[in-house]
Amino acid sequence: MTQHTEFAHVVDRVRRLLPVQPEVALILGSGLGALAEAVEHAVALSVTEIPGYPPSTVEGHAGRLIGGYLEGCPVVVVQGRVHCYEGHSPQAVAFPVRLVHALGAQRLIVTNAAGALNPHFRPGMLMFLVDHINAAFRSPLVGALQHCPQPFWRGSPDLSAPYDLAWIEAAEQLALQLRIPTCRGVYLWTLGPSYETKAEIRMYRRMGADAVGMSTVPEVIQARQLGMRVLGISTLTNMAAGMQQGPLTHEEVLAVGFQVRDRLERLLRGIIRQLYAKKF
Numbered sequence: 560m561t562q563h564t565e566f567a568h569v570v571d572r573v574r575r576l577l578p579v580q581p582e583v584a585l586i587l588g589s590g591l592g593a594l595a596e597a598v599e600h601a602v603a604l605s606v607t608e609i610p611g612y613p614p615s616t617v618e619g620h621a622g623r624l625i626g627g628y629l630e631g632c633p634v635v636v637v638q639g640r641v642h643c644y645e646g647h648s649p650q651a652v653a654f655p656v657r658l659v660h661a662l663g664a665q666r667l668i669v670t671n672a673a674g675a676l677n678p679h680f681r682p683g684m685l686m687f688l689v690d691h692i693n694a695a696f697r698s699p700l701v702g703a704l705q706h707c708p709q710p711f712w713r714g715s716p717d718l719s720a721p722y723d724l725a726w727i728e729a730a731e732q733l734a735l736q737l738r739i740p741t742c743r744g745v746y747l748w749t750l751g752p753s754y755e756t757k758a759e760i761r762m763y764r765r766m767g768a769d770a771v772g773m774s775t776v777p778e779v780i781q782a783r784q785l786g787m788r789v790l791g792i793s794t795l796t797n798m799a800a801g802m803q804q805g806p807l808t809h810e811e812v813l814a815v816g817f818q819v820r821d822r823l824e825r826l827l828r829g830i831i832r833q834l835y836a837k838k839f
């Protein structure tokens with residue numbers, strides 16, 4: 560059996576188990592998975608039931624795919640992002656994106672926790688990604704011709720506008736109405752799993768990054784190659800290394816993510832409501 564027919568079997572199996580055709584897929588980051596609990600008429604699949612799904616090894620990442628409705632809109636929530644720093648290839652990290660796209664999702668919302676590099680930003684702020692820098696220098700599309708046969712390979716995808724500006728503008732309007740402070744910025748992907756050195760942060764600031772994190776970019780590259788429209792939101796959990804007192808801990812990142820989760824949930828619900836009502 561080819562990789563392609565194997566994938567088609569997996570998609571068939573998931574489609575039979577999840578009774579929705581999602582309009583939008585959400586990939587929820589570290590400690591930001593609470594919205595998954597709010598999905599109505601939810602059917603949850605453990606990722607261990609999905610052949611080919613890379614196993615998650617990180618605390619705070621329950622590996623589940625949840626199909627159902629949010630604000631009336633059919634959604635699929637990926638609560639179980641995997642990262643390259645867990646030892647997975649970028650191709651494996653992008654597997655959930657290929658899966659949700661094959662289930663019918665034309666749009667992708669990705670959230671993550673990130674450290675702020677822009678001195679005007681503060682922990683607890685939500686940042687819309689307007690662009691990214693791939694400082695891990697890895698791509699899920701390397702070798703894609705092998706696992707994605709000719710009709711699906713449309714050449715090197717354009718990444719001059721990976722994040723959908725019209726969607727960002729609509730989401731910003733909504734955030735304003737909801738009185739949720741947001742900002743825009745460039746997200747830089749590092750491989751991790753260690754946090755950055757102060758010298759690296761100085762370099763990343765000069766490169767034009769506003770926030771730094773260890774996820775999102777491989778999924779976004781895959782989503783753009785598949786033609787999905789993408790919205791990315793970072794929860795800024797801390798000022799990056801050297802920009803705040805003392806060392807940075809995973810607990811601090813999770814704690815700030817937890818503090819702002821209500822805000823993020825209200826914003827995401829609004830965005831989905833807006834999208835379902837075709838308001839932009």
Ligand code: HPA
Pocket residue numbers: 672673674675754755771772773796797798799800807812
């Ligand atoms: N660096 C990298 N990843 C992160 C950070 C950070 O400062 N905060 C949350 N995720």
